[in-house]
Amino acid sequence: MIDKRVASLAEAVADVKDGSTVLCSGFGSVGEPVELIEALHAQGARDLVIVANNAGLGDTGLARLIGSGRVRKIICSFPRTADPHCFDEAYRAGKIELELVPQGTLSERIRAGGAGITAFYTRVSAGTDIAKGKEVRLFNGEPHVLEEAIRGDFAFIRAESADRWGNLVYRRAARNFNPVMACAAEVTVAQVARIVELGSIDPDHVHTPGIFVDRVVVVPRSPRA
Amino acid sequence: MTPLSRRQIAWRAAQDLPDGAYVNLGIGLPTLVSDYIPEGREVVFHSENGVLGLGPAPAPGEEDPDLINAGRGLVTIVPGGAIVHHNDAFLIIRGGHLDYSLLGAFQVSAAGDLANWATDDPTFPPGLGGAMDLAVGAKEVRVLIEHTTKDGRPRLVARCTYPLTAARCVKRIYTNLAVLDVTEAGFVVREMVAGLDAPALQRLTDAPLAFAPDCGVLKAPPLGERARG
Structure with missing residues (x-):
């Protein structure tokens, strides 16, 4: 019998080791697995490499992890948010390494990681500071930049509903990086608002099939969200 | 001479979007454009976080x-x-499926180079978001920008001093003073606000300006700071 449900957030993140690479979904706080990241903070792993679109908002989730010095490096497209003070302080103090990646290149590098593609060429960033040090090759007379795949030891994602096989359904723009990151890690952990009966999700409506998901933990939506 | 307000710049850019266009609006000034699509046109707005058919604020x-x-x-x-x-x-963006990308900018050069992701302030963390993807991927890139910085320095320049987002990508620029095209010969002014003459606009621009033979008056209706309906 396949049952990917785990009983607690603590259990879901227990085996993240110091130095792990963790893909964290979300666009701003929408689709961000805040409670999983909070559980990782409580678990205590250090020296982490985080792959995310942003670098945390306010004092919770990714911001808390960065603010308490657990993140050695962040690979992201846009570290500025409405309230990025945890990242800003770490950045100005030289306590966090920033690898800035164009958003579509970030998404494609993660997709490639999940798809068994080692690297790819793109026109995006050619001729800019972001391409410095990267291999450049001409295709159709235009410079293209070689970008390497990203894989995580873990992917932390967030969905609206799941069944015990780990089939996932997202809601609105909270889908964002979740389906892409789900495919690109050794262990994919999904926090979901609710569990539904196996078979109750129409196969045509499964957004991420359970083959990509290792653990499911229920975190009911708080009234404000 | 009365410069356009930020909302009026957005209004002017909206008038040029044809029926049926798929358009991405960058953060800042461009996001105002969706409030001013003329009656009877259907324009589909795309957002980099996965929304096609973006509507107004709830x-x-x-x-x-x-x-x-x-x-x-x-x-x-x-x-x-x-x-x-x-x-x-981002497949939609990078695969050439968008008709227009409307972006904000720090600087645009006479060659159409765009700079909008980093300044020369080392304490200000840079942020790319989807700007590099949009600048390269959309069929046409247009920029909405104040003609000068708050302290009066030109944003339209011979050569960008800030790091580039992409080279030679901008085709049209809407400012609070003028509408300009970027051509092989550099900036060509299509419209400018009443009460401004060519030498005055040139003084506010750090690259040579040519003026279209049919150069018109840039005007927009009075617009409140709140969006329509």
């Missing part, structure tokens, strides 16, 4: 915390809209 009580735009503002989705995941949102 009415009080109608907010959906899972529905935001690229600037993290709460939005609605129009009938006919669709949600895609991030990789498809």
Whole structure:
């Protein structure tokens, strides 16, 4: 019998080791697995490499992890948010390494990681500071930049509903990086608002099939969200 | 001479979007454009976080915390809209499926080079978002920008001094003073506000200006700071 449900957030993140690479979904706080990241903070792993679109908002989730010095490096497209003070302080103090990646290149590098593609060429960033040090090759007379795949030891994602096989359904723009990151890690952990009966999700409506998901933990939506 | 307000710049850019266009609006000034599409035109707005058919801000009580735009503002989705995941949102951008990308900028050069992701302030963390993807991927890139900085320095320049987002990508620029095309010969002024003459506009621009033979008057209706309907 396949049952990917785990009983607690603590259990879901227990085996993240110091130095792990963790893909964290979300666009701003929408689709961000805040409670999983909070559980990782409580678990205590250090020296982490985080792959995310942003670098945390306010004092919770990714911001808390960065603010308490657990993140050695962040690979992201846009570290500025409405309230990025945890990242800003770490950045100005030289306590966090920033690898800035164009958003579509970030998404494609993660997709490639999940798809068994080692690297790819793109026109995006050619001729800019972001391409410095990267291999450049001409295709159709235009410079293209070689970008390497990203894989995580873990992917932390967030969905609206799941069944015990780990089939996932997202809601609105909270889908964002979740389906892409789900495919690109050794262990994919999904926090979901609710569990539904196996078979109750129409196969045509499964957004991420359970083959990509290792653990499911229920975190009911708080009234404000 | 009365410069256009930020909303009037957005209004002017909106008038040029044809019926049926698929358009991405960058954060900042461009996000105002969706408020001013002329009656009778259907323009589909794309947001990099996976929304096609972005609608206006929600009415009080109608907010959906899972529905935001690229600037993290709460939005609605129009009938006919669709949600895609991030990789498809950027496949749309990078694969050449967008008709227009409307972007903000720090600087634009006479060759159409765009700088909008980093300044020369080392304490200000840079941020790319989807700007490099949009600058390269959309069929046409247009920029909405104040003609000068707050302290009066030109933003339209011979050569960008800030790091480039992409080279030779901008085709048209809407400012509070003028509408300009970027051509092989550099900036060509298509419209400028009443009461401004060519030498005055040239003094506010750090690259040679040519003026179209049919150069018109840049005007926009008075617009409140609140969006329509």
